[in-house]
Amino acid sequence: MSGFRSTRSARSTRMRAALFAVPLVATGILGTAAAPAGAAAPATASHPAKSLTCRGEGVDPDALVRHRAETVIHAPLRTVWKLQTDVERWPSWQGAISTMKRLDHGPFRKGSAFRWTTPVPPNPTTPATSLEITSTVEQLKHNSCIRWTGPAVAEGLRIDGVHVWNFTEVKDGVRVSTEETHAGAEVEADVPAATAILRQGLEAWLRDLKTAAEAPTHHDRPH
Numbered sequence: 355m356s357g358f359r360s361t362r363s364a365r366s367t368r369m370r371a372a373l374f375a376v377p378l379v380a381t382g383i384l385g386t387a388a389a390p391a392g393a394a395a396p397a398t399a400s401h402p403a404k405s406l407t408c409r410g411e412g413v414d415p416d417a418l419v420r421h422r423a424e425t426v427i428h429a430p431l432r433t434v435w436k437l438q439t440d441v442e443r444w445p446s447w448q449g450a451i452s453t454m455k456r457l458d459h460g461p462f463r464k465g466s467a468f469r470w471t472t473p474v475p476p477n478p479t480t481p482a483t484s485l486e487i488t489s490t491v492e493q494l495k496h497n498s499c500i501r502w503t504g505p506a507v508a509e510g511l512r513i514d515g516v517h518v519w520n521f522t523e524v525k526d527g528v529r530v531s532t533e534e535t536h537a538g539a540e541v542e543a544d545v546p547a548a549t550a551i552l553r554q555g556l557e558a559w560l561r562d563l564k565t566a567a568e569a570p571t572h573h574d575r576p577h
Contacts, residue, residue: 421553427568429527429568431497464492467490471486490502510540518532536552
């Protein structure tokens with residue numbers, strides 16, 4: 355039995371190393387991107403009192419790893435919504451996304467699915483690999499909210515995620531709020547570290563979305 359425990363411990367250590375060495379954003383799945391100098395950090399909460407919902411459905415209530423973040427984007431709602439829902443163009447404004455493929459056709463809607471990847475660099479215990487995420491839209495309300503679910507998979511790693519987005523028009527633009535939960539043996543092996551990685555990923559996504567929506571190429575600013 356001691357040999358079994360030793361082998362299991364070594365495998366767990368390798369899987370945690372593979373997870374926690376990733377300096378990239380993936381669905382808010384992973385990421386440690388630093389905020390640019392002078393950038394305002396999004397408001398965050400690891401355990402909010404009330405979870406975000408879309409059409410009455412929220413994140414996984416039993417997940418041990420969860421985080422919520424939000425920011426205000428100074429751009430029209432239509433610009434922010436278009437950037438977020440035109441998933442095939444995500445690689446153009448999110449540098450950590452390597453590939454993206456819609457698995458259905460037509461408008462982005464309930465039932466839409468997409469598969470995307472982000473690189474996982476090598477570290478002392480694992481070779482370079484790629485994290486593949488398959489997301490399915492479970493709920494959606496136009497210009498208001500999105501909820502998608504799906505697994506993120508790499509060698510020795512599986513994360514089952516639920517991700518909710520809310521979009522609310524405010525005086526200066528759009529408040530974007532997002533909440534995500536992760537479940538799986540690898541992330542549950544070190545909940546504080548996995549939560550910190552999730553927080554960094556969500557904050558990086560919001561920064562990228564804000565930068566893209568507020569870019570000078572978008573001239574239809576709110577008045």
